[in-house]
Amino acid sequence: MEPAVLDRHGGGGMSRTIAKVLRPVGIEPPQRTVAPSSVTPLKPANRLRRRVRRGETLFGAGDPFGTLFVVQGGHFKCLATSPNGQVQVTGFPMVADVLGLDGIDTGFHQCDVVAFDSAEVFVLPFAECEQWSRDTANGQRLMRRMLAREITRGHDHMLLLSATRAEQRVAIFLLDLSERYRRMGESRSRFALRMTRQDIGSYLGLQLETVSRLLSHFQREGFLQVQGREIALLDFPVLWRLSGHTPDTHRPMVEPILDGRTRM
Amino acid sequence: MEPAVLDRHGGGGMSRTIAKVLRPVGIEPPQRTVAPSSVTPLKPANRLRRRVRRGETLFGAGDPFGTLFVVQGGHFKCLATSPNGQVQVTGFPMVADVLGLDGIDTGFHQCDVVAFDSAEVFVLPFAECEQWSRDTANGQRLMRRMLAREITRGHDHMLLLSATRAEQRVAIFLLDLSERYRRMGESRSRFALRMTRQDIGSYLGLQLETVSRLLSHFQREGFLQVQGREIALLDFPVLWRLSGHTPDTHRPMVEPILDGRTRM
DNA sequence: CGCTACATTGATGATTGTCAACAAGTGTGG
DNA sequence: CCACACTTGTTGACAATCATCAATGTAGCG
Numbered sequence: 078m079e080p081a082v083l084d085r086h087g088g089g090g091m092s093r094t095i096a097k098v099l100r101p102v103g104i105e106p107p108q109r110t111v112a113p114s115s116v117t118p119l120k121p122a123n124r125l126r127r128r129v130r131r132g133e134t135l136f137g138a139g140d141p142f143g144t145l146f147v148v149q150g151g152h153f154k155c156l157a158t159s160p161n162g163q164v165q166v167t168g169f170p171m172v173a174d175v176l177g178l179d180g181i182d183t184g185f186h187q188c189d190v191v192a193f194d195s196a197e198v199f200v201l202p203f204a205e206c207e208q209w210s211r212d213t214a215n216g217q218r219l220m221r222r223m224l225a226r227e228i229t230r231g232h233d234h235m236l237l238l239s240a241t242r243a244e245q246r247v248a249i250f251l252l253d254l255s256e257r258y259r260r261m262g263e264s265r266s267r268f269a270l271r272m273t274r275q276d277i278g279s280y281l282g283l284q285l286e287t288v289s290r291l292l293s294h295f296q297r298e299g300f301l302q303v304q305g306r307e308i309a310l311l312d313f314p315v316l317w318r319l320s321g322h323t324p325d326t327h328r329p330m331v332e333p334i335l336d337g338r339t340r341m
Numbered sequence: 342m343e344p345a346v347l348d349r350h351g352g353g354g355m356s357r358t359i360a361k362v363l364r365p366v367g368i369e370p371p372q373r374t375v376a377p378s379s380v381t382p383l384k385p386a387n388r389l390r391r392r393v394r395r396g397e398t399l400f401g402a403g404d405p406f407g408t409l410f411v412v413q414g415g416h417f418k419c420l421a422t423s424p425n426g427q428v429q430v431t432g433f434p435m436v437a438d439v440l441g442l443d444g445i446d447t448g449f450h451q452c453d454v455v456a457f458d459s460a461e462v463f464v465l466p467f468a469e470c471e472q473w474s475r476d477t478a479n480g481q482r483l484m485r486r487m488l489a490r491e492i493t494r495g496h497d498h499m500l501l502l503s504a505t506r507a508e509q510r511v512a513i514f515l516l517d518l519s520e521r522y523r524r525m526g527e528s529r530s531r532f533a534l535r536m537t538r539q540d541i542g543s544y545l546g547l548q549l550e551t552v553s554r555l556l557s558h559f560q561r562e563g564f565l566q567v568q569g570r571e572i573a574l575l576d577f578p579v580l581w582r583l584s585g586h587t588p589d590t591h592r593p594m595v596e597p598i599l600d601g602r603t604r605m
Numbered sequence: 606c607g608c609t610a611c612a613t614t615g616a617t618g619a620t621t622g623t624c625a626a627c628a629a630g631t632g633t634g635g
Numbered sequence: 636c637c638a639c640a641c642t643t644g645t646t647g648a649c650a651a652t653c654a655t656c657a658a659t660g661t662a663g664c665g
Contacts, residue, residue, distance in 0.1 A: 159585070159586075163585065165500050167499055178489065179492055179493065182486050187493060187496065210481070211475055217471065217474070217475065221446075221484075224485070224488035224491075226446050227492045228442060228492055229443065230495075231491075231495025231496065231498070232421045232431055232451065232452070232495065235499060235502060238502035238503055238546060239546035240423075241546075243652075274611075274612065275611085282505075283654090284653075286613085286654075286655085287652090287654075290613080292613095305661085320425075505620095507621070508620095537643065537644085548621075548623080549643090550644095550645085551622075554621095554645085556645095557646080569643085570643095
């Protein structure tokens with residue numbers, strides 16, 4: 078069991094590698110078997126966990142809100158439903174991401190969160206979080222940052238959704254995934270997409286056919302290789318150019334909050 | 342000269358009329374002169390205020406974060422800038438909206454906030470908010486909800502941006518504005534757009550010409566009347582249908598948080 | 606093995622972006 | 636007061652992107 082890699086990016090964008098990732102639980106693609114450990118930042122001692130199997134929902138819209146979750150292993154999608162019943166994917170949470178913040182406001186969850194694979198999460202009873210947030214400056218700071226981070230993530234996604242060209246959106250999406258895997262200590266150039274083309278399309282505001290076509294197109298051009306869910310990014314400079322970002326300016330949509338120095 | 346209304350919607354959706362809005366200061370369109378009062382929820386006594394003139398920025402991206410603001414009068418736009426320099430309007434804050442939350446995470450503001458007219462805001466030093474949040478359960482609850490509300494707003498805007506048809510986006514936008522004015526006690530059917538077509542387009546992920554054309558189109562069809570910035574919504578049922586919402590299911594993108602029972 | 610869900614690819618057309626011209630409104634300075 | 640620049644808004648023509656519809660292929664799973 079090795080420590081999990083959780084980077085922390087300060088305002089400037091510097092990153093430091095501190096911990097390492099837990100072995101993913103359950104049915105995982107072979108290449109993802111990483112040496113296990115404990116994500117120590119969170120009160121190491123027997124913190125309550127919950128397992129979710131492939132396809133199960135961690136919580137659904139309308140469920141009463143009571144706990145936050147920190148993803149320890151596995152992959153999820155987060156679905157928002159508009160008043161008219163339209164459903165959209167709003168994110169693909171994975172290790173170190175915090176889930177459930179959307180329920181704080183009304184006391185009921187606003188999203189459905191569904192597991193792509195067998196996953197495991199820490200369960201943080203919200204009452205505890207509040208208490209902890211009241212009692213310690215660190216706790217207060219962390220709670221605030223969790224929420225604020227989520228707001229920033231929303232802004233970033235809006236920018237993505239109004240990035241006019243589909244090509245650009247797909248490039249941004251791939252580079253963001255790549256960056257998140259890199260931060261987890263996995264390959265930034267080879268990984269498996271856990272979601273369907275439709276999920277990606279929903280997330281990017283595109284039709285699934287457009288996503289499929291663009292992936293094929295990128296492959297023909299030699300920017301990447303794709304075979305079903307397996308993908309290998311080959312030409313980062315070009316992808317960066319397509320995304321409109323540069324390696325330096327690229328800031329991942331979800332930055333982990335918890336780091337090795339944070340103690341609950 | 343009518344009192345403006347700030348509703349509060351709990352989890353269930355009940356609303357109550359409680360506070361009143363101050364007279365907008367400075368150069369205001371004549372129809373917006375509203376009877377003066379105080380937005381009492383926030384520590385009525387000499388709370389620090391700040392005036393912003395037309396075109397001035399309340400704060401800009403990169404500015405060190407130190408205070409939150411609650412809009413007391415006037416209209417703003419909020420601009421997010423992506424790493425590559427692309428700028429997008431992420432919201433049009435007005436009375437009772439909270440500004441500055443985006444700076445909590447990094448300690449620096451992530452957005453530019455610009456005033457459309459002469460505006461006035463309450464200044465809430467963030468240190469005070471933190472203290473208040475630590476000391477009182479109510480304060481803690483309110484801080485949390487402010488942040489969580491912002492997250493929900495983000496989700497709603499994402500849904501809007503991935504609503505495929507431009508017609509639908511414009512309809513949603515107009516109905517949202519209408520609803521927000523209604524809640525302020527102003528006319529829900531006649532109001533002035535404070536922003537340019539380009540601002541609207543940026544906010545909706547459309548080109549300004551598309552916005553202009555759709556407004557003209559809606560006018561030709563008799564759904565509304567528009568003349569420059571002045572707009573009158575005529576056929577709500579049709580607009581609701583176009584937006585994909587129904588009057589009941591329509592939830593405004595920004596609900597006010599502060600109400601008469603909240604004391605700082 | 607067949608079923609089902611997912612992915613790819615093509616043909617086609619609608620929607621929307623782009624470019625351009627022009628009108629209307631606003632503020633400035635002579 | 637008028638001329639002027641400048642911003643904003645409208646409208647048209649055209650092209651490009653992307654959604655839609657449809658057919659086919661492929662992988663996983665009972």
